[in-house]
Amino acid sequence: MGESLRLLRSRGFHPVAARTPRRVFMGSLPCTKGPVPVKLTIEDWNFLEYPRISLAERPAFLPALMPHVDVLGHLCYFAPGAVTLDSYDPAIALAQCLDQATVMLDRIAADPEYRIDDIQSEFPAHWEYGQLSLPWTVFLGDIQPQATTAKYFIMRQGERKHALVSCDPDEAHRLARTLGAAVTASRYRCWLLQTTVPPRVPAQMPRTVKELFAWVRSWDCTLYAGIQKALGEKDYLQQTYAAFAVKTLVGWLGFGFDLDQLKRLGYANSPKRYRNYLHNAGGAQHLFRMALREVGSRFVHNRNLSYKDLYNQRVTVVGCGAIGSFVAAALVRLGAGTGKLGRLKLIDPDDLGPENLGRHVLGYPALMQTKAGALTDELLRQFPHSAIEAHACSAFDHSQLFAAELIVDATGEESVSEYLNRLRLQRGTPTPLLHVWIRGNGESVQALWADSEGGACYRCLLVPNARVHRQERFPLLKTEPLRRTDGCRAYTPYAVSAPMHAAALASDMVCAWLQGDPSPRFRTRSQENADVYKVKSQNLTRMAGCPACARP
Ligand SMILES: [Zn+2]
Known part of the structure; x- marks a missing residue:
């Protein structure tokens, strides 16, 4: 602290009585048009909060309504979080604050355009807080x-x-x-x-x-x-x-x-x-x-995007297990189910068991309920303005499956994904189908965006080869994943991070689609230390001889 006190003294600041640990100093900032008397208050020597600088009086060369100065005369010289002050070097940190405040006041005094532009862009803040009593x-x-x-x-x-x-x-x-x-x-x-x-x-x-x-x-x-x-x-x-x-x-x-x-x-x-x-x-x-x-929901779902959200789109998620639950939670935040036409359909025939809880977005309150129903209830509780429908049935029994602008296959089961792929091709639907799945014990996640624009289908990820059963077009795992059995059910252990990773990948592709292009349509993301081959994310052509999509 001695260093800081020396700095302040050298700049003409002198301490005034205050309750510790708060330290208060009076002094002035050397602005070009003249000195500006200020009070410097330091409450937090870790500088998580910037030292407070407030005008002790307003010299005539400063206007009454100033940007970055509130009605009590406090200067907002750095936007919160804009600059990290070094708590190990408080003297330098204080010098930075005083210099920045001086620069800001100089600009306000010298440049009326700057003042007007900045007040305009932060107008609601001035509107609300430029009065002495806090607004309701x-x-x-x-x-x-x-x-x-x-x-x-x-x-x-x-x-x-x-x-x-x-x-x-x-x-x-x-x-x-x-x-x-x-x-x-x-x-x-x-x-x-x-x-x-x-x-x-x-x-x-x-x-x-x-x-x-x-x-x-x-x-x-x-x-x-x-x-x-x-x-x-x-x-x-x-x-x-x-x-x-x-x-x-x-x-x-x-x-x-x-x-x-x-x-x-x-x-x-x-x-x-x-x-x-x-x-x-x-x-x-x-x-x-x-x-x-x-x-309102328009504000909530738009605020963080620089492109349109899922407003008025019909989106269907097939599979409400580990992957699907995180996918649905992300899509609803991206605006799925909002707007007059918007619908988010969640399809899954299964109940949520205790074996699911460790890697699902839902917890104990949903135990033994249908995954689709419980997930719908929870998302509606969080986002009551969205239209979300539960379908606790198989996707294949759902007659309106392709009546949507987007379908996400989050089942993570190859056989189901292949069947959805076959249905999409048979019906010749223009609705894109985004498959997303987890590899191995969560080493990697992959996704394929398939639509009627001629690229690869889900089955194009295998090489037709009579001698090798289900030969991968892009080998990824170097070792066989660990499998476990639980009674007569086999399962692949992976932590909750894997479905979150998969949902993040799927969400990124949906965001890319909202911006006009879901490329690269085949994406692979791997953990940093995973023992896997590198697979390039790319747009894939069809596989010659693919039994699902090859033209006869
Ligand atoms: Zn194919």
């Missing part, structure tokens, strides 16, 4: 693009209470059920608007209705007109609070204000007079800036 968080469901109002629902979980703005009572009930909350529909509505104009950065965020009007008018006159139109109609006067949610390019902004009780009743039939009042004396009414948190 309101959940926002899936909002249809054409919706003009949505309802407020109140969800109670013991002591906790959440508001949800949603266009769909079913969505509210599904969410409440999965949260174990009681839900009530309130009479309140929230008006919905949207704009494609980036938010205009104001000198400071609006605090009153009048300031809101002036700011929105300078930002987007269509949006302004939308607000005025809503305030010119009777409906909002039936509630004691007017609420608006605006969809912008950088996220949703929510705001609302209380309505004057006597006036709203008096003007119940002449809303334009109430609006007029808001433009005059009523404009001093305090504006609440809400923190809207999207919780």
